[in-house]
Amino acid sequence: MNLLMRFKKTEQKNNFRFSMKKDWKWNKKGAMKAGKMVWSVVRFGLIFILGYVIIYPLLETITKTFMPVSQYSDPSVIWIPKSLTLDNIKAAVIALDFWPAFGRTLVLCLGCAILQVVSCAITGYGFARFRFKLRGPLFALVILTIVVPTQLVFFPMKVQYRFFDFFGISHLIALFTGQPYTNYTINLVDTKMTFFLPSLLGVGIRSGLFIYIYRQFFRNMPKELEEAAKIDGCGPWSTFTRIMAPNARASALTVFLFSIIWHWNETMMTGSFFNKGNQPLSIAVQNANDGSMMGEMVSAGLYVASGRNWIEREATSYASVLMFILPPLILYVFTQKYFVEGVESSGIKG
Numbered sequence: 001m002n003l004l005m006r007f008k009k010t011e012q013k014n015n016f017r018f019s020m021k022k023d024w025k026w027n028k029k030g031a032m033k034a035g036k037m038v039w040s041v042v043r044f045g046l047i048f049i050l051g052y053v054i055i056y057p058l059l060e061t062i063t064k065t066f067m068p069v070s071q072y073s074d075p076s077v078i079w080i081p082k083s084l085t086l087d088n089i090k091a092a093v094i095a096l097d098f099w100p101a102f103g104r105t106l107v108l109c110l111g112c113a114i115l116q117v118v119s120c121a122i123t124g125y126g127f128a129r130f131r132f133k134l135r136g137p138l139f140a141l142v143i144l145t146i147v148v149p150t151q152l153v154f155f156p157m158k159v160q161y162r163f164f165d166f167f168g169i170s171h172l173i174a175l176f177t178g179q180p181y182t183n184y185t186i187n188l189v190d191t192k193m194t195f196f197l198p199s200l201l202g203v204g205i206r207s208g209l210f211i212y213i214y215r216q217f218f219r220n221m222p223k224e225l226e227e228a229a230k231i232d233g234c235g236p237w238s239t240f241t242r243i244m245a246p247n248a249r250a251s252a253l254t255v256f257l258f259s260i261i262w263h264w265n266e267t268m269m270t271g272s273f274f275n276k277g278n279q280p281l282s283i284a285v286q287n288a289n290d291g292s293m294m295g296e297m298v299s300a301g302l303y304v305a306s307g308r309n310w311i312e313r314e315a316t317s318y319a320s321v322l323m324f325i326l327p328p329l330i331l332y333v334f335t336q337k338y339f340v341e342g343v344e345s346s347g348i349k350g
Contacts, residue, residue, distance in 0.1 A: 058325075059079075060318075061318050061321055061322050061325075062322060063079055063080070063081065064088075064314075064315065064318035065088050065089065065315075065318045065319045065322045066081065066084045066085060066086070066088070066089075067081040067084075067085070067088075067315070068081065068083060068084075068085045068087070069087070069088075069311050069312055069315050071083075072311045072314065072315065073311065088315045088316060088318065088319040089319050089323070091312070091315070091316045091319065092316050092319035092320040092323055093323075095284075095287075095316050095320060096281065096284040096285065096320055096323065097284060098281075098284075098323060101279070101280060101281045101284045102281055102327075104278070104279075104280050104281075105264065105280040105281040105282070107192070108192055108195060108263060108270075108280055109259070109260045109263040109264050110260070111192065111195075111196055111199070112195050112196065112199040112204055112205070112259055112263050113255075113256045113257075113259035113260045113263070114256075115196060115199035115200045115204070116199045116202075116204055116207055116210055116255060116256075116259045117252050117255050117256050117259070119199065119200055119201065119202040119207070120202055120207055120210035120211045120213075120214055120255060121214050121245060121248060121251075121252065121255075122202075122240070123142075123202045123211045123214070124210075124211045124212070124213070124214025124215040124217070124218060125214065125215075125218050125240055125244060127139050127142075127211070127215045128214070128215045128216075128217075128218035128219045128221075129218060129226070130236075139215075142208045142211050142212070143208060143212070144208075145203065145207065145208035146206070146208040146209050146212070150205075150268065150269065151268070154268065154269065154272070157194075157269075158189070158272060158273065161187075161188040161189050161193075161194050161273065162187055162188075162189050163181075163182050163185040163187070164185055164186045164187070164188045165181065165184075165185050165186075166186070169184070170182075170183075170184035170185045189273055189275075190273065190274055190275045190278055194269075194273040195263070195269075195273075199259075204259075205259070205262050205263060205266060205269075206258065206259070206262050209258075210255045210258070210259070213251055213254060213255060214248065214251055214255070217248055217250075217251045218244060218248070221244065221247065225243050225244075225247075226239055226243070226244075229242070229243050250338075250341055253335070253338050253339070254339065257331070257335060257339055260328075260331070261328055264281075264282065264327075264328060265282060266280075266282060267282045267283060267286065270282060270283055271283045271286070281324055282324070284320075285320045285321060285324045
């Protein structure tokens with residue numbers, strides 16, 4: 001009897017322990033499942049809030065662009081206009097002088113992007129594959145160009161472009177003639193050379209970042225490729241042009257797209273280096289609210305001569321902003337896949 005009672009007690013204890021262990025496992029799984037659900041809700045909320053903050057201005061811009069001016073002060077119209085109009089687009093085309101400004105901006109962005117793709121690739125390859133004196137300090141200066149704000153070097157650059165002296169030739173001529181050297185300098189202000197020259201020499205807008213991207217990519221390339229090219233009789237330049245550069249297409253595309261976007265959005269340097277009438281689209285958008293354009297719009301029959309001028313300017317501003325951001329959006333839609341692949345395979349991830 002005692003043995004039987006002990007056996008039953010032992011069995012009860014074991015069953016109790018098993019049930020406790022089973023309940024603990026189920027509680028742990030339930031807690032983990034509840035935690036995942038809470039995190040999913042929080043993550044969805046954060047993404048929704050960020051998406052709303054980003055998308056809301058774009059939706060408002062699109063709505064106000066195609067909304068008639070008469071409905072701007074209508075309290076019954078909030079998001080969806082009662083009717084659509086293209087008058088705001090027509091007014092923005094006049095205010096921006098759109099097609100000439102668009103052409104100037106396109107030439108400027110494409111030219112700088114192509115020059116930066118080439119110059120930054122050569123510089124990045126040199127830092128990645130060659131050993132030379134002061135390589136570390138020189139690359140530190142490249143990184144410094146990313147950190148130093150443009151405003152710090154803006155005024156010296158403008159003075160230099162206003163009295164541009166090729167290799168000190170103007171100073172040399174001035175020594176023989178006794179005239180001020182400024183008489184022999186070249187004025188590059190209000191020309192695209194103010195952007196093309198830095199891009200060609202690897203010191204353009206964000207060139208430090210582009211050099212870093214190329215350097216990280218070329219550092220990860222197998223050295224066996226260079227050794228095989230050397231055995232086949234290729235020199236450093238042939239190795240770069242025939243082996244390394246073709247394999248860096250993803251990084252080149254990343255640099256190309258980044259360069260276009262940053263030059264497209266640039267306002268401070270373009271607003272100072274280009275005079276009015278020769279400015280790119282980014283500056284024209286800023287001047288869309290200029291009251292001097294109202295006369296041309298009234299003459300075109302788009303706006304009334306008096307009355308709702310502030311509403312008309314607001315409508316023109318919305319249409320101008322939409323026309324300005326539309327080309328980069330279209331570019332991103334068609335190059336999204338390649339852009340993401342380029343970012344993933346470039347030095348940005350490192």
